[in-house]
Amino acid sequence: MVFGRLVNWIRNFFRLRQDISLGIYGCTNVGKTTLANRICMDWTGEEMGKVSRIPHETRLVQKKEKVLIESNGKKININILDMPGIATKVDYRKFLKYKIKKRAAKKRAREATKGVVEAIKWLNHVDTVLAVMDATKDPLTQVNITLLGNLEAKGIPVILVANKVDLRRAKPQNIKEAFPQYPLVEISALRGKNINNLYEAVIKHSRKAK
Amino acid sequence: MKKSKMKLKIDFVSSVALDSKTGQKRINFILNKVKDGSILVVNGVLTPDEEMDLIRETMRRVDDGFPGIEVCSLKKQVKGWGQFLATLGNGREKLSSSIWAGITGNPPKTKLKTGITLIGPAKIIKNIKKNPDSFSVLAEM
Numbered sequence: 001m002v003f004g005r006l007v008n009w010i011r012n013f014f015r016l017r018q019d020i021s022l023g024i025y026g027c028t029n030v031g032k033t034t035l036a037n038r039i040c041m042d043w044t045g046e047e048m049g050k051v052s053r054i055p056h057e058t059r060l061v062q063k064k065e066k067v068l069i070e071s072n073g074k075k076i077n078i079n080i081l082d083m084p085g086i087a088t089k090v091d092y093r094k095f096l097k098y099k100i101k102k103r104a105a106k107k108r109a110r111e112a113t114k115g116v117v118e119a120i121k122w123l124n125h126v127d128t129v130l131a132v133m134d135a136t137k138d139p140l141t142q143v144n145i146t147l148l149g150n151l152e153a154k155g156i157p158v159i160l161v162a163n164k165v166d167l168r169r170a171k172p173q174n175i176k177e178a179f180p181q182y183p184l185v186e187i188s189a190l191r192g193k194n195i196n197n198l199y200e201a202v203i204k205h206s207r208k209a210k
Numbered sequence: 211m212k213k214s215k216m217k218l219k220i221d222f223v224s225s226v227a228l229d230s231k232t233g234q235k236r237i238n239f240i241l242n243k244v245k246d247g248s249i250l251v252v253n254g255v256l257t258p259d260e261e262m263d264l265i266r267e268t269m270r271r272v273d274d275g276f277p278g279i280e281v282c283s284l285k286k287q288v289k290g291w292g293q294f295l296a297t298l299g300n301g302r303e304k305l306s307s308s309i310w311a312g313i314t315g316n317p318p319k320t321k322l323k324t325g326i327t328l329i330g331p332a333k334i335i336k337n338i339k340k341n342p343d344s345f346s347v348l349a350e351m
Contacts, residue, residue: 088265089278089332106274113269120266140340142281146265149258178342 019066019077020206023126025119027143028055028085030134031163035189036062036082042195043067049082054098056112058084061122071199076206081126084115086143123150128157128206130198135162135170135186139178148179157205160184161198166191216351218334219247225254225322233260233320237267240329245276249330249349254322255283264329280335282345286324 024032036048049062062082069076090112095105129151133139151158160179162172166188176184185201187194221243228236237260243250256264261281268279328338328347337348 086265087278088268088281090269090272091277091332092274093277109272113272116269117266120262123262138340140342142261142283142338142340143265145283146258146261150262153258 019079020127021081021125022078022202022206023081023083023122023129024132025083025123025129025147026085026132026161027134027141028087029053030085030132031189032085032132033058033062033082035130035132035161035163035187036064036080038189038192038195039069039080040064040067042192043069048080054095054100056085056087056090056108056115058082059108059111059115060084061115061118069199069202071196071203074203076203078202078206081122083119083122084112086116086119086147087112088143090116123154123156126156128159128202130161130202131158131182132161132163133175135164135172135175136167139175144179148182158182159198159201159205162186163189166193218249218349218351220249220251223250223252225252228252228254229321233263236260237264240264241267241271241279244279244329244331245271247331247334249328249334252322252327252329253325255285255325255327256322257320260320276331276333278332279329280332280338280347281327281329282338282340282347283327284325284343284345 024036026032033049033051037051040046040048044064044067048064049058051057061084062080064080064082067078067080069078090109092102092105092109095108096102100108131144131147131151133144148158160175160182162170162175162184164170165172165186172184172186183201183205185194185198187198189195228239231239236256240250240252241264261283264279264281272278328345330347330349334349334351335347336350339346339348
């Protein structure tokens, strides 16, 4: 951990790397792919992945390289990594409710578990993390707590993203109260609300803006 | 009609029992018990790395009969100088266990932190409501 931090610091200090890997992490169905699509559409004009209301739609790590983002005259090149949602359980029976056939549901569950393992592996290869949370739900889940604790131990900068603030029942203040030590941006990835605040935060907290 | 009896097994495990196990053995111990249908209550908390390893290993073991786990932990909150000293202590402990592991060739042992952890099969535990200093569990057989 200490050695990893030292290497990161040396890289940052000498600017040995031109771009940063921005990992989009969080539980399932919090809007990670919607956010990745929003960022990609804003800066490249292309979408990144398919969005669905069925959990575990993203089961493989999606990458978009060299996306140049700009805010307040500062620029940064990012490699966006849209991660499968992290979960402690994957039950194929849940997918049957969405009218998916049993065989397909089991296949989806198998792929989903591999996706979670893959997302965890990638924690060692990201420079900055957007920890996305659904502002309409309770943020004090064990997945969020474990994810943030892990990133803190690795010394990786984290920006909390309170997503879905366009919905009436959204309570982003709950996220602020639960994790007051992290910078928080309140957005609606779907509507693009406050998205510029997110770009500003990414440039500010990634420490590599030119 | 005869009513079938539903049984729920709860294992209370002392931190000493887990302190004596190294990383992977600790995770295996927990998951073997949970996969057998037990709810485990431990008087200690895993490190963030171990918690992530637990999730990863759980995902590898998920099958039709075992959809995964529900887990919840309460850590002792330390702030200010206490937090600084705890960080120093953690660093010292990690360094000494790494050196010991290097000499003996065995994986390093880390002690559980102060707190309480509940881990159970997702099939039984339907919901965990967590607050900063408490949590309640809803189990259904």
